[in-house]
Amino acid sequence: MLSLDVKRLHIDTPPDTLIVMEDEVDRLVAAWRRERPDLDVEPLEVLSRVSRLARHLDRARRTAFAEHGLEPWEFDVLTALRRAGSPYQLSPGQLLTQTLVTSGTMTNRIDRLTAKGLVVRLPDPDDRRGVLVRLTEAGRDKADQALAGLLAHEREILAQLAPAQQTELAALLRSLVAPFDRSS
Amino acid sequence: MLSLDVKRLHIDTPPDTLIVMEDEVDRLVAAWRRERPDLDVEPLEVLSRVSRLARHLDRARRTAFAEHGLEPWEFDVLTALRRAGSPYQLSPGQLLTQTLVTSGTMTNRIDRLTAKGLVVRLPDPDDRRGVLVRLTEAGRDKADQALAGLLAHEREILAQLAPAQQTELAALLRSLVAPFDRSS
DNA sequence: CAGAGATATCTTGACGTCGAGATACTTTCG
DNA sequence: CGAAAGTATCTCGACGTCAAGATATCTCTG
Incomplete structure (x- = not known):
């Protein structure tokens, strides 16, 4: 009964060799249709999958970074600095907007990254209220290694998708993300 | 310079009327290509968008639930019970596996939902170690209302996508999610 | 150039989650 | 039957985050 509800990825495959790729969201949607047949739960087909996939990706990233002795939040901060380009420094405020955490959290993170010797705090020569956070050489190496590892995992x-499908998926996702990025 | 790097959603549109939908990930990828031209960062085009979209969805869900006086975690627990069907009860252990939190967290959540009168704890008649968490009528109403609100928001x-595109997107996402759901 | 308001960062206290361990009960198997 | 292993739930301490407030400095205006 369940298999009849599942979308077929390859329409031309003969039914008896069809590889049914069922996921948790299929079960979720089936449960809602049973309990609330009056409701159109189509949106969940897309957006619940986005949320669930993001959860799985978080876990995968966590293990990928652990190989380099990094936490995900450490990667976020180090790579923000790395992407800034030489001399690899940003203000805490700039890091806030890039990582979407609050200032108290960022202070804490910079403290710990400093203790690990991956960044240093420098006074901002142009603004005595300000501070610049700069990547150390060790920090830069960590960031580069962790990025390479992450890309390999990803x-x-x-690999589940053909290159053309990946491009298509990226374009569809961009349509959904762009409105948020514009407003905020 | 940036606009040249952006994928065009509609190839046949004349360049001067082209609507460029650029998002944060385009900027992210552009920065990496500048700093690490040796690296193939294609995977980020898909997976970074998934993560970022999920973040935005979390925020949107939070505001949608706030209209019903619910936190996202409350919605998760209530709807798990709602989906179970009459008599809308599950053990804490079953709730754990559905919501992917630890037992300490779930105890805390059930406590607070009980205090709000949305669930009740009943002794399991078949296992004296066990407990059953049951939705109250108020809890069931909350769950139904919040779900309707969530679907409206979603x-x-x-609406950015045509119905056929939504179906396509759901199928592509399922291919990526399914391997995770199988293993775990 | 003085003062008001804006800005950058850090400090503090509260909260939710996790993970390890504790307790109570059940199941398995000799 | 009875001990050992398994299972279900709760308790507790540690940790990271947030939000609000504090402090120092800058900028704009008159």
């Missing part, structure tokens, strides 16, 4: 996950 | 977000 490529494996995406 | 439909707005998805």
Whole structure:
């Protein structure tokens, strides 16, 4: 009964060799249709999958970074600095807007990254209220290694899709994300 | 310079009327290509968008639930019970596996939902170690109202895409999610 | 150039989650 | 039957985050 409800990824595959790729969201949607047949739960087909996939990606990232002795939040901060380009420094405020955490959290993070020797705090020569957070050489190396590791892991996950499908998926997702990025 | 790097959603549109939908991930990827031209960062085009979209969805869900006086975690627990069908009860252990939190967290959540009168704790007649968490009538109403509200919000977000595109997107996402759901 | 308001960062206290351990009960198997 | 292992739930301490407030400095205006 369940298999009849599942979308077929390859329409031309003969039914008896069809590989049914069912996921948790299929079960979720089926449960809602049973309990609330009056409701149109189509949106969940897309957006619940986005949320669930993001959860799985978080876990995968966590293990990928652990190989380099990094926490996900450490990666976020280090790579923000790395992307800034030489001399790899940003103000705490700039880091706030990039990582979407609050200032108290960022202070804490910079403290710990400093203790690990991955960044240093420098006074901002142009603004005595300000501070510049700069990547150390060790921090830069960590960031580069962790990024390479992350990309390797992510490529494996995406191997499920043909290159053209990946491009298509990216475009569809961009349509959904763009309105949020514009407003905020 | 940036606009040249952006994918065009509609290839046949004349360049000067092209609507460029750029998002944060485009900027992210552009920065990496500048700093690490040796690296293939294609995977980020898909997976960073998934993560960022999920973040935005979390915020949108939070505001949608706030209209009903619910926190996201409360919605998760209540709807898990609601989906179970009459008599709307599950053990704390079953709730754990559905919501992916630890037992300490779930105890805390059940406590607070009980205090709000949305669930009740009943002794399991078949296992004296066990407890059953049951939705009250008020809890069931809350869950139903919040779900309707959530779906309305999500439909707005998805209005960016034609129905066929939504179906396509759901299928692509399922391919990526399914391997995780199988293993765990 | 003085003062009001804006800005940048840090400090503090409260909260929710996690993870390890504790307790109570059940199941398995000799 | 009875001990050992398994299972279900709760308790507790540690940790990271947030939000609000404090402090120092800058900028704009008159």
